[in-house]
Amino acid sequence: xxxxxxxxxxxxxxxxxxxxxxxxxxxxxxxxxxxxxxxxxxxxxxxxxxxxxxxxxxxxxxxxxxxxxxxxxxxxxxxxxxxxxxxxxxxxxxxxxxxxxxxxxxxxxxxxxxxxxxxxxxxxxxxxxxxxxxxxxxxxxxxxxxxxxxxxxxxxxxxxxxxxxxxxxxxxxxxxxxxxxxxxxxxxxxxxxxxxxxxxxxxxxxxxxxxxxxxxxxxxxxxxxxxxxxxxxxxxxxxxxxxxxxxxxxxxxxxxxxxxxxxxxxxx
Amino acid sequence: xxxxxxxxxxxxxxxxxxxxxxxxxxxxxxxxxxxxxxxxxxxxxxxxxxxxxxxxxxxxxxxxxxxxxxxxxxxxxxxxxxxxxxxxxxxxxxxxxxxxxxxxxxxxxxxxxxxxxxxxxxxxxxxxxxxxxxxxxxxxxxxxxxxxxxxxxxxxxxxxxxxxxxxxxxxxxxxxxxxxxxxxxxxxxxxxxxxxxxxxxxxxxxxxxxxxxxxxxxxxxxxxxxxxxxxxxxxxxxxxxxxxxxxxxxxxxxxxxxxxxxxxxxxx
Amino acid sequence: xxxxxxxxxxxxxxxxxxxxxxxxxxxxxxxxxxxxxxxxxxxxxxxxxxxxxxxxxxxxxxxxxxxxxxxxxxxxxxxxxxxxxxxxxxxxxxxxxxxxxxxxxxxxxxxxxxxxxxxxxxxxxxxxxxxxxxxxxxxxxxxxxxxxxxxxxxxxxxxxxxxxxxxxxxxxxxxxxxxxxxxxxxxxxxxxxxxxxxxxxxxxxxxxxxxxxxxxxxxxxxxxxxxxxxxxxxxxxxxxxxxxxxxxxxxxxxxxxxxxxxxxxxxx
Numbered sequence: 001x002x003x004x005x006x007x008x009x010x011x012x013x014x015x016x017x018x019x020x021x022x023x024x025x026x027x028x029x030x031x032x033x034x035x036x037x038x039x040x041x042x043x044x045x046x047x048x049x050x051x052x053x054x055x056x057x058x059x060x061x062x063x064x065x066x067x068x069x070x071x072x073x074x075x076x077x078x079x080x081x082x083x084x085x086x087x088x089x090x091x092x093x094x095x096x097x098x099x100x101x102x103x104x105x106x107x108x109x110x111x112x113x114x115x116x117x118x119x120x121x122x123x124x125x126x127x128x129x130x131x132x133x134x135x136x137x138x139x140x141x142x143x144x145x146x147x148x149x150x151x152x153x154x155x156x157x158x159x160x161x162x163x164x165x166x167x168x169x170x171x172x173x174x175x176x177x178x179x180x181x182x183x184x185x186x187x188x189x190x191x192x193x194x195x196x197x198x199x200x201x202x203x204x205x206x207x208x209x210x211x212x213x214x215x216x217x218x219x220x221x222x223x224x225x226x227x228x229x230x231x232x233x234x235x236x237x238x239x240x241x242x243x244x245x246x247x248x249x250x251x252x253x254x255x256x257x258x259x260x261x262x263x264x265x266x267x268x
Numbered sequence: 269x270x271x272x273x274x275x276x277x278x279x280x281x282x283x284x285x286x287x288x289x290x291x292x293x294x295x296x297x298x299x300x301x302x303x304x305x306x307x308x309x310x311x312x313x314x315x316x317x318x319x320x321x322x323x324x325x326x327x328x329x330x331x332x333x334x335x336x337x338x339x340x341x342x343x344x345x346x347x348x349x350x351x352x353x354x355x356x357x358x359x360x361x362x363x364x365x366x367x368x369x370x371x372x373x374x375x376x377x378x379x380x381x382x383x384x385x386x387x388x389x390x391x392x393x394x395x396x397x398x399x400x401x402x403x404x405x406x407x408x409x410x411x412x413x414x415x416x417x418x419x420x421x422x423x424x425x426x427x428x429x430x431x432x433x434x435x436x437x438x439x440x441x442x443x444x445x446x447x448x449x450x451x452x453x454x455x456x457x458x459x460x461x462x463x464x465x466x467x468x469x470x471x472x473x474x475x476x477x478x479x480x481x482x483x484x485x486x487x488x489x490x491x492x493x494x495x496x497x498x499x500x501x502x503x504x505x506x507x508x509x510x511x512x513x514x515x516x517x518x519x520x521x522x523x524x525x526x527x528x529x530x531x532x533x534x535x536x
Numbered sequence: 537x538x539x540x541x542x543x544x545x546x547x548x549x550x551x552x553x554x555x556x557x558x559x560x561x562x563x564x565x566x567x568x569x570x571x572x573x574x575x576x577x578x579x580x581x582x583x584x585x586x587x588x589x590x591x592x593x594x595x596x597x598x599x600x601x602x603x604x605x606x607x608x609x610x611x612x613x614x615x616x617x618x619x620x621x622x623x624x625x626x627x628x629x630x631x632x633x634x635x636x637x638x639x640x641x642x643x644x645x646x647x648x649x650x651x652x653x654x655x656x657x658x659x660x661x662x663x664x665x666x667x668x669x670x671x672x673x674x675x676x677x678x679x680x681x682x683x684x685x686x687x688x689x690x691x692x693x694x695x696x697x698x699x700x701x702x703x704x705x706x707x708x709x710x711x712x713x714x715x716x717x718x719x720x721x722x723x724x725x726x727x728x729x730x731x732x733x734x735x736x737x738x739x740x741x742x743x744x745x746x747x748x749x750x751x752x753x754x755x756x757x758x759x760x761x762x763x764x765x766x767x768x769x770x771x772x773x774x775x776x777x778x779x780x781x782x783x784x785x786x787x788x789x790x791x792x793x794x795x796x797x798x799x800x801x802x803x804x
Contacts, residue, residue, distance in 0.1 A: 005563050015448075016321075016449050017306045017321050021306075023304045024304065024330070031302065034567065036556055036559045037550075039552065039553050039556060045511065056553070057553040057557055060561055061563070062563060065560070073511060075486060075488075076488070126486045127500050131328065131501065219612070231663075233554075243581065279717075280717060283716070284589075284717050285545075285574045292596040295541050296596075296597065303572075342756050343756075345754050395754065396768075396769035
């Protein structure tokens with residue numbers, strides 16, 4: 001088991017030196033740490049977005065990885081700092097829902113309220129716990145620090161609403177969760193959500209006024225300009241267009257509210 | 269003391285491979301270096317911006333850290349390349365003011381004009397000293413290279429204007445220095461600038477037509493849409509809004525000239 | 537020879553965690569790897585752009601470096617995954633032209649079609665070979681894996697058109713290939729393309745309606761607002777303006793088609 005890999009996920013952006021400063025604090029405590037940026041471009045204050053990206057990314061890291069997640073509009077208020085151990089992964093961040101999907105998926109998860117200032121960088125500011133609490137805690141974990149020494153088990157971590165699609169008969173009611181860098185329109189419908197449908201019949205996917213009747217295999221399927229649906233690399237249903245941006249074709253914009261997506265199962 | 273941590277601060281952006289190329293040069297000379305991006309999004313050619321971010325970030329790195337700063341509109345002209353040793357930190361970059369605040373704050377700083385080509389990557393181009401001079405010098409420092417071997421002590425390094433607020437009686441005259449990723453409006457007024465005010469009385473902060481009469485503790489203080497002032501993570505006074513962007517509320521735009529900020533001390 | 541440095545060049549952007557996920561896969565197989573981002577902002581699906589940046593950057597890395605390049609609109613189709621060994625550098629990516637300039641420049645290059653799933657992360661998706669094939673192959677190479685074990689030598693790798701300027705008498709017909717972060721207008725005319733011109737006489741550079749009659753040495757040459765030409769850090773002819781953006785002065789926009797550039801040699 002390696003204790004040296006620390007990932008960072010924040011909404012800090014890259015213009016400011018905030019992510020770099022967190023790395024300075026980590027390397028001061030563990031000069032051998034391997035620090036990986038998951039992304040610093042979570043939408044500002046969007047806890048659900050951060051939680052989704054964190055959950056979809058963490059499993060590609062090896063046992064022992066420590067994931068620091070800071071989307072923290074409540075920094076400095078009463079919201080609790082926490083560390084979660086799930087399997088052989090650690091998650092460090094605010095108790096505001098960001099780590100909730102990890103906790104929910106693992107009934108065995110150890111959830112600790114960070115209270116032991118020995119593991120913090122003092123004095124702790126009220127504006128940057130990424131630097132003063134989460135980075136040093138992660139560094140201490142990476143050198144073998146014991147989460148049980150860092151605080152006490154915690155009740156009732158803050159939850160966020162479940163983001164799974166709802167099934168009604170032979171219809172799955174999902175929604176668009178975001179747009180990726182390529183303009184692919186990502187939904188909350190996972191491969192596993194499609195499993196219960198019977199083996200025969202045909203899926204019909206609807207978004208806005210569009211209807212897609214096959215699930216393609218690759219982004220290069222479909223004619224130029226034709227909307228296709230496929231299961232993307234995280235296993236979620238995506239709407240894409242060969243060599244173009246599906247978000248533009250569908251006129252979907254992340255700054256507006258995102259539309260629903262349905263999958264109907266039509267008997268042959 | 270660790271000699272292996274090298275930070276990079278540039279105005280190169282992330283589209284082009286320039287920052288990556290500097291890392292290649294460093295790793296060629298010291299494969300064990302830990303390289304940290306402070307930011308590559310200093311505003312193009314904005315030496316004062318780079319100097320401010322460098323000074324605010326460097327202290328969070330451990331003893332022995334080497335900070336490479338390249339905001340270098342005069343690359344290839346007569347401006348001197350330099351290394352500065354202050355405390356146990358090294359600063360490598362052009363002599364154009366970028367490292368001036370570090371030199372000014374430390375009368376003991378060792379300031380060396382880099383002239384010894386043994387430590388450069390030859391031939392030295394006239395367009396990319398980040399690659400040909402600053403990266404290899406930093407790599408040599410990280411493996412124990414002696415700055416005194418790299419050139420000779422240098423007189424009259426280029427200075428930039430002092431960026432501190434001015435006190436007039438019970439008024440502090442400061443200014444907005446920038447906007448961060450969250451839309452917080454950052455000023456040049458530091459916690460320490462507020463110390464001389466007497467212990468009783470009340471601060472009144474003014475920016476444009478707005479007046480703020482308390483210093484808040486966290487970004488979540490204040491009502492939705494209400495402007496607040498607080499001391500941010502670098503100790504500077506910021507104007508913020510709970511769950512919104514202060515720059516938009518104040519209609520402040522970094523591409524325009526930035527307004528002044530005053531703090532008045534009103535006797536009770 | 538070091539086997540531990542792995543560079544990444546993609547068109548994934550930085551909003552999504554895709555690049556971070558590739559790093560997780562690499563570190564799971566080689567926790568000691570040094571991973572360097574060349575850029576993740578290659579224009580979406582622009583293989584020629586990726587190929588150009590890859591070729592211009594790789595030589596600044598030390599012997600043994602492994603370069604992973606993923607601009608891969610055909611992911612999951614029949615296009616072959618490949619590894620190329622040229623000199624002491626390795627190149628891993630899709631056989632779509634991205635690595636072609638490296639192969640073309642080195643008749644001794646070893647070109648292998650990756651077929652041995654032992655070196656992949658299974659199951660291999662049809663949407664993210666960066667994660668499932670290229671990252672794990674690079675990690676295996678970094679720990680001494682033998683490319684000859686990873687597949688079989690491959691015929692007829694996919695080529696892309698040669699991007700060199702054409703000489704007609706005393707005129708060199710080139711073109712603008714892109715705009716860098718500073719607004720410098722980069723051309724496909726390399727220092728070496730200018731060598732055959734006779735030693736006397738004068739160069740006249742033309743782009744759109746502008747004419748430039750000297751080759752400057754530094755970005756700070758020329759008056760404010762005056763277009764200059766110089767050989768940039770990769771050796772290519774660039775059009776620049778002291779303290780301003782040449783792309784704006786020339787009204788050149790990367791989303792439009794890019795203009796030609798000619799160099800004439802005028803006898804004195």
